[in-house]
Amino acid sequence: MRDRPQIIVGLLIFVGLFTFPIWRGRAASTSTAAPAVKLPVAEKQCVAPLEYMRTSHMQLLIDWRQQVVRDNQRQFHAFNGKVYDKSLTRTCLEQCHTNRAEFCDRCHKYAGVSGPYCWDCHNSSPQFTAGNGGHQFPALNVAEGRSTR
Ligand code: HEC
Numbered sequence: 001m002r003d004r005p006q007i008i009v010g011l012l013i014f015v016g017l018f019t020f021p022i023w024r025g026r027a028a029s030t031s032t033a034a035p036a037v038k039l040p041v042a043e044k045q046c047v048a049p050l051e052y053m054r055t056s057h058m059q060l061l062i063d064w065r066q067q068v069v070r071d072n073q074r075q076f077h078a079f080n081g082k083v084y085d086k087s088l089t090r091t092c093l094e095q096c097h098t099n100r101a102e103f104c105d106r107c108h109k110y111a112g113v114s115g116p117y118c119w120d121c122h123n124s125s126p127q128f129t130a131g132n133g134g135h136q137f138p139a140l141n142v143a144e145g146r147s148t149r
């Protein structure tokens with residue numbers, strides 16, 4: 001029992017060291033809170049449940065691309081019974097996330113996701129080019145005599 005003080009001191013040092021990252025975070029006034037993304041005002045529901053979108057929005061987009069480009073399937077029958085156009089610009093951006101910088105980019109920056117490179121081609125400016133399918137290169141397609149969809 002003579003060891004009791006040493007044990008208590010040892011325990012205190014252990015707890016202190018163990019929780020050090022928390023104290024350091026407090027001192028540096030950093031936080032592990034999620035990034036403050038700007039949510040859409042008009043719409044309250046996404047094309048898929050929130051939990052799914054949080055983990056798998058990139059997979060959904062890739063699936064959409066695959067289905068549109070390879071199978072010409074452009075309609076998405078959502079979990080809430082609504083039907084959406086499978087389109088990155090026309091649906092995700094135009095209808096809800098009109099400010100890409102404050103939604104997509106803000107979280108990607110926070111999470112250290114580089115890119116994505118989608119914007120090399122897909123239009124994401126606030127002034128979406130109506131009628132060109134949300135792509136930045138309709139002129140190129142027109143010049144080649146192809147559809148501008
Ligand atoms: C090199 C140019 C290019 C890049 C880069 C690109 N796309 Fe596309 N994408 C296209 C073209 C062209 C289509 C076909 C357009 C159509 O038929 O409506 C398309 C179609 C799509 C579609 C379905 C149609 C639509 O209007 O959205 C989705 C979804 C899509 N791409 C997602 C992505 C995602 C996600 C990325 C990034 C990971 C990406 N694309 C990168 C050129 C590109």
Ligand code: HEC
Binds near residue numbers: 057061118
């Ligand atoms: C709340 C956070 C968050 C928001 C908001 C967000 N993303 Fe992401 N996104 C992520 C994370 C985290 C990853 C990386 C996941 C991984 O690497 O497994 C990612 C990855 C992606 C990828 C795949 C990139 C690659 O190179 O593999 C695409 C495409 C993408 N996001 C598109 C979007 C678009 C478009 C929006 C806005 C409409 C958006 N994201 C909004 C967190 C977010």
